[in-house]
Amino acid sequence: MLSSRIPPENSPSFPRRLPAWISSARAETAEDAAFLTGAALSALQVVLVQPDVPHALLRERRALAAAEASVIRAGRLERAANLRDEVHLLRPGDQTGPAGAVFALWRQAVARPISVGTLHAVLPGIAAPDIATWLDAGQGAPVARACAVFEAVRTVHPRAEEAALILADAVLAQAMGGNTIMPLLGAHLTARDLRTSGADLRGAGYAAVRKAAAETLALSQDLRDRAAQLKAVAPQLRAKGAAAAVDLFLSRDALSPSLGLTSSGVGMSDRAARRLCDRLVALNVVRELSGRDTFRLYGL
Known part of the structure; x- marks a missing residue:
């Protein structure tokens, strides 16, 4: 299982936080x-x-x-x-x-x-x-x-x-x-x-x-780490519309399976959209954001 806390392999290292002399200094x-x-x-x-x-x-x-x-x-x-x-x-x-x-x-x-x-x-x-x-x-x-x-x-x-x-x-x-x-x-x-x-x-x-x-x-x-991990598992997703769904997850704050993934741009059925979201959560590359059992929202 992929961990969202581990940076993608072979990716350049950039600052993850402001240096202490900036963030802690008093102006x-x-x-x-x-x-x-x-x-x-x-x-x-x-x-x-x-x-x-x-x-x-x-x-x-x-x-x-x-x-x-x-x-x-x-x-x-x-x-x-x-x-x-x-x-x-x-x-x-x-x-x-x-x-x-x-x-x-x-x-x-x-x-x-x-x-x-x-x-x-x-x-x-x-x-x-x-x-x-x-x-x-x-x-x-x-x-x-x-x-x-x-x-x-x-x-x-x-x-x-x-x-x-x-x-x-x-x-x-x-x-x-x-x-x-x-x-x-x-x-x-x-x-x-x-x-x-x-x-x-x-x-x-x-x-x-x-x-x-x-x-x-x-x-x-x-988000950079999460995006890299989602892209890494994308080739494993065989469902129709999965590639378009991945693109949406990489650009949207949150998605509803029944509203965001059944549109003409993705074209998934409601059931297929829910199954895709469940699989992405199981792969630890997408999170369920609402904390509810119904009307769920998903995102990186």
């Missing part, structure tokens, strides 16, 4: 905070450019973290498991509740490359020319630029907190040389942080990004 000054945050982003960048990291899946998991942070800021009781249920058990024609809508929004935001058009499609309440201006705005280091854009969006759209965070994370990703959003600020800024401005907001942004970078680095390596 006594704004300069310290900026330096430590830059070091954290640099360590994360080493991993994010590796081709064997399942990037789409990693972004979806970070989108879930950002959505959970959002509902916590709003004082709601839903947590990650509830958000997964609302989105991944949604039947065609149904609508999510308010909390599920936040997760769906972040999933849309991270799914496609950053551009004015794609962001306007995700955030139709924000004018495309304004999005273009904000994507090109700002000088200096990534976090400072992102925080400046958050403030600018908040000034024009004071009730569009989620849109401001998505655009801030888009600017942060671009400033790091990326072309897709990796939710960092959105996952760790608190309600109190979002009421600040200027140097206070930048300080909160530095702290949030360091936490998010540490989490994302560890998660990326865990």
